[in-house]
Amino acid sequence: DIQMTQSPSSLSASVGDRVSIICRASQSISSHLNWYQQRPGKAPNLLIYAASTLQDGVPSRFSGSGSGTDFTLTISTLQPEDFATYYCQQSYSTQLSFGGGTKVEIK
Amino acid sequence: QVQLQESGPGLVKPSETLSLICSISGGSISGYFWSWIRQPPGKGPEWIGYIYDSGNTNYNPSLKSRVTISLVRSKNQVSLKLSSTTAADTAVYYCARERQLGDFDFFDIWGQGTLVTVSS
Numbered sequence: 001d002i003q004m005t006q007s008p009s010s011l012s013a014s015v016g017d018r019v020s021i022i023c024r025a026s027q028s029i030s031s032h033l034n035w036y037q038q039r040p041g042k043a044p045n046l047l048i049y050a051a052s053t054l055q056d057g058v059p060s061r062f063s064g065s066g067s068g069t070d071f072t073l074t075i076s077t078l079q080p081e082d083f084a085t086y087y088c089q090q091s092y093s094t095q096l097s098f099g100g101g102t103k104v105e106i107k
Numbered sequence: 108q109v110q111l112q113e114s115g116p117g118l119v120k121p122s123e124t125l126s127l128i129c130s131i132s133g134g135s136i137s138g139y140f141w142s143w144i145r146q147p148p149g150k151g152p153e154w155i156g157y158i159y160d161s162g163n164t165n166y167n168p169s170l171k172s173r174v175t176i177s178l179v180r181s182k183n184q185v186s187l188k189l190s191s192t193t194a195a196d197t198a199v200y201y202c203a204r205e206r207q208l209g210d211f212d213f214f215d216i217w218g219q220g221t222l223v224t225v226s227s
Contacts, residue, residue, distance in 0.1 A: 034214070
């Protein structure tokens with residue numbers, strides 16, 4: 001099984017800040033890494049697939065980078081609606097798996 | 108626009124079988140993988156398994172002995188059965204469509220989720 005580890009597990013930031021979230025895979029997954037945003041009481045929503053491709057309709061302030069085992073989700077200028085929990089997910093293995101999440105809170 | 112809706116009992120007794128249905132509207136089952144994913148309260152999502160429109164399935168090894176995912180083509184539905192439940196199976200259960208683009212795949216459409224509590 002491929003284990004996905006996110007850091008930090010939570011962070012506090014202000015509107016307008018630049019925020020980065022790290023996701024590490026227990027083995028190389030090439031670029032088979034997706035990012036989701038989840039607001040309280042809602043289903044996860046796809047932000048980025050294939051490590052760096054923005055899903056249709058997702059604001060350009062979101063970006064993804066990385067390959068192999070280390071990946072980063074960056075929000076360039078944090079907006080009020082971005083306070084949520086973010087999850088990475090690998091699709092390299094047929095046994096799909098998610099990271100534990102990073103909660104972005106208001107400072 | 109494709110929409111997914113989960114339905115089923117919100118309360119299941121320990122040792123009984125959890126049964127859920129995902130109803131797909133606005134699109135066809137064909138050409139996609141259909142997954143069930145669950146999320147225990149306060150935790151991250153856990154992939155349960157998927158079924159392809161051919162009927163081929165793939166399950167999470169940690170749940171494989173207890174899980175059955177099947178298609179109800181006539182009703183455009185995907186079903187989930189999880190047997191021998193315990194309190195650890197308490198979670199919000201989601202169905203999701205897995206889309207493939209070239210070598211890459213991702214969950215692009217999710218249902219709203221349904222909370223299932225396992226308790227006597």
